[in-house]
Amino acid sequence: MALPANLKAEFTELITHYPESRAGLIPALHRCQEDLGGWITPDIMEDLAEFFGIEPVEVYGVASFYPMFRLTPRGTNVIKVCHNISCDLRGADKVLERAKELTGAEVHGTSADGKFTLEVVECQGCCTTAPMIDLNDTFHENVTLEQLESLIGGCK
Amino acid sequence: MSGFETYLTSRMTGPDSHTLASYKKHGGYVALERALKEMQPAEVTESVKASGLRGRGGAGFPTGLKWTFMPDPAKDPRSRYLAINADESEPGTCKDRVIMDEDPHGLLEGILLACYAMKCEASYIYVRGEYRHQYDRTVAALEEARAAGLVGKNILGSGFDCEIYMHKGAGAYICGEETGMMESLEGKRGHPRPKPPFPAGFGLWGQPTTVNNVETIFNVPFIVDKGPEWYRSMGVESSPGNFLVGISGNVNKPGVYEAPLGTNAKVLLEADHFAGGMTEGRKLKAWFTGGSSTGMMPGETVDVGMDHDSVKAAGTMLGTAAMIMLDDTQCVVRAMQIIARFYDHETCGQCSQCREGCQWLHQIFKRIEEGQGRDGDIDLLTSIGNGMAPGKTICALADAAAIPAHLMVKHFRADLEEHIRDGGCKINKTGKCAAGHSHKAPATEKAEAQA
Numbered sequence: 252m253a254l255p256a257n258l259k260a261e262f263t264e265l266i267t268h269y270p271e272s273r274a275g276l277i278p279a280l281h282r283c284q285e286d287l288g289g290w291i292t293p294d295i296m297e298d299l300a301e302f303f304g305i306e307p308v309e310v311y312g313v314a315s316f317y318p319m320f321r322l323t324p325r326g327t328n329v330i331k332v333c334h335n336i337s338c339d340l341r342g343a344d345k346v347l348e349r350a351k352e353l354t355g356a357e358v359h360g361t362s363a364d365g366k367f368t369l370e371v372v373e374c375q376g377c378c379t380t381a382p383m384i385d386l387n388d389t390f391h392e393n394v395t396l397e398q399l400e401s402l403i404g405g406c407k
Numbered sequence: 408m409s410g411f412e413t414y415l416t417s418r419m420t421g422p423d424s425h426t427l428a429s430y431k432k433h434g435g436y437v438a439l440e441r442a443l444k445e446m447q448p449a450e451v452t453e454s455v456k457a458s459g460l461r462g463r464g465g466a467g468f469p470t471g472l473k474w475t476f477m478p479d480p481a482k483d484p485r486s487r488y489l490a491i492n493a494d495e496s497e498p499g500t501c502k503d504r505v506i507m508d509e510d511p512h513g514l515l516e517g518i519l520l521a522c523y524a525m526k527c528e529a530s531y532i533y534v535r536g537e538y539r540h541q542y543d544r545t546v547a548a549l550e551e552a553r554a555a556g557l558v559g560k561n562i563l564g565s566g567f568d569c570e571i572y573m574h575k576g577a578g579a580y581i582c583g584e585e586t587g588m589m590e591s592l593e594g595k596r597g598h599p600r601p602k603p604p605f606p607a608g609f610g611l612w613g614q615p616t617t618v619n620n621v622e623t624i625f626n627v628p629f630i631v632d633k634g635p636e637w638y639r640s641m642g643v644e645s646s647p648g649n650f651l652v653g654i655s656g657n658v659n660k661p662g663v664y665e666a667p668l669g670t671n672a673k674v675l676l677e678a679d680h681f682a683g684g685m686t687e688g689r690k691l692k693a694w695f696t697g698g699s700s701t702g703m704m705p706g707e708t709v710d711v712g713m714d715h716d717s718v719k720a721a722g723t724m725l726g727t728a729a730m731i732m733l734d735d736t737q738c739v740v741r742a743m744q745i746i747a748r749f750y751d752h753e754t755c756g757q758c759s760q761c762r763e764g765c766q767w768l769h770q771i772f773k774r775i776e777e778g779q780g781r782d783g784d785i786d787l788l789t790s791i792g793n794g795m796a797p798g799k800t801i802c803a804l805a806d807a808a809a810i811p812a813h814l815m816v817k818h819f820r821a822d823l824e825e826h827i828r829d830g831g832c833k834i835n836k837t838g839k840c841a842a843g844h845s846h847k848a849p850a851t852e853k854a855e856a857q858a
Contacts, residue, residue: 273595
């Protein structure tokens with residue numbers, strides 16, 4: 252496998268932002284995760300290693316350090332519930348319990364039908380609009396249990 | 408009804424406040440134009456120094472003084488960079504996102520002025536990866552500014568060149584530490600670097616670099632435009648100016664508010680134009696003064712001026728001025744368990760004191776909350792905290808984890824003792840509470856439990 256041409260072109264422009272090309276690695280990992288199936292496969296790591304002129308294990312070292320990069324497959328929809336202090340004070344535990352019921356997924360697990368992956372995350376910077384969830388990379392703040400129900404119900 | 412001059416939020420007035428047209432309508436880029444035409448770079452630095460501006464990222468270091476640490480370009484011809492810390496991840500803190508959402512041109516103008524003052528050829532804005540909306544807003548502003556000749560070569564015909572690049576992080580709190588951020592920006596794991604050498608001498612790619620927080624830099628155009636005397640007329644002598652204070656938790660109107668530094672925390676909590684009091688008029692049991700790492704203080708201490716020196720005198724830190732308020736229906740042990748879990752999750756693992764200490768603190772607070780606390784656990788917490796900090800590790804994350812633990816023992820010892828004596832938490836009776844969820848996959852946790 253090789254990087255798709257559009258991403259390769261994008262990364263070729265990206266590395267002009269930096270005196271050393273490797274600086275583009277984390278933004279490039281983001282773009283691969285967005286466009287190529289929602290997780291960083293071993294193939295992607297090899298392709299990025301080749302592009303950046305580093306060893307695949309260095310790409311793995313970086314990808315595995317950062318919580319936003321996913322190294323295993325995910326469900327069709329990903330729901331993240333913040334369970335840090337400001338959200339906890341405003342009912343994040345109830346949001347999480349309801350999300351478990353509605354999706355049939357356990358925390359850090361995927362539902363049997365593969366439709367939902369459920370995660371807890373640390374502070375997302377929505378402290379004054381707590382509680383929050385992140386559904387498929389979009390924040391939903393001041394989220395109520397009713398909204399949660401309709402958001403999850405609206406997922407394909 | 409606020410009774411003080413606002414400036415930080417003065418342009419955040421409508422749905423278009425993030426656009427160049429709106430920014431210019433409010434006098435945007437006038438300070439930059441004047442500085443490029445009428446001021447020498449050193450005069451900009453002098454102005455910021457004279458204003459007394461202190462960093463808003465947590466440490467409160469004088470900004471102008473920090474800028475003077477950059478080497479003289481006549482003697483040191485290396486490339487020079489400004490890195491903007493927009494990796495806002497301190498629990499409770501959500502102020503920089505307001506700036507990027509509603510007034511990104513203010514940030515860009517501040518960056519251009521700072522780069523002019525320090526003769527930096529480029530600036531990188533390191534935005535936490537989860538702030539997608541804020542990233543997109545700032546990218547759009549940057550494109551507008553570039554098209555208007557405000558970023559790039561020969562800015563406004565002055566001969567000054569400066570590039571600004573956006574850069575996405577990927578969810579690691581440690582990258583808010585300035586040297587961890589530089590490692591991350593270079594495409595590596597966010598492992599903080601031992602200091603010295605300091606960033607001004609050896610920063611990004613080994614070149615002279617200054618790292619400033621978003622809100623800090625956002626203050627700069629106002630200072631250049633209206634002068635240091637005007638700036639010093641607000642706030643208090645040792646911490647001038649206004650600040651953005653985020654108030655979250657059990658309050659009627661959680662939000663990010665502008666106030667002069669030194670404003671009493673009780674006023675910020677109770678006044679109608681701020682948080683409007685505790686929810687349902689309940690009592691304040693405990694509060695964090697400025698994000699999770701400042702630790703919890705008893706509710707009675709809320710009568711304190713919110714400036715660096717006053718909060719320090721009260722026994723903690725102003726931090727990021729993110730006040731988190733807990734009412735008397737909340738369990739402080741559970742709150743502490745959450746904070747300890749957070750540092751356990753976020754330690755980068757380089758220093759053993761921090762890697763092991765964060766894990767132990769988390770485990771002990773967790774077992775106390777869940778009813779398995781042991782005699783001697785409180786002394787153990789203190790002993791572990793003393794082993795972690797101060798100044799025993801490469802960066803201050805260990806301190807940020809140890810300080811809340813020490814303050815917990817100091818101020819809420821009775822709550823810890825009660826939990827140990829009664830075999831658990833009276834408030835969260837539901838057994839294993841949500842705060843106990845691990846970040847590890849269930850299989851990993853099971854394997855560790857069996858080991």
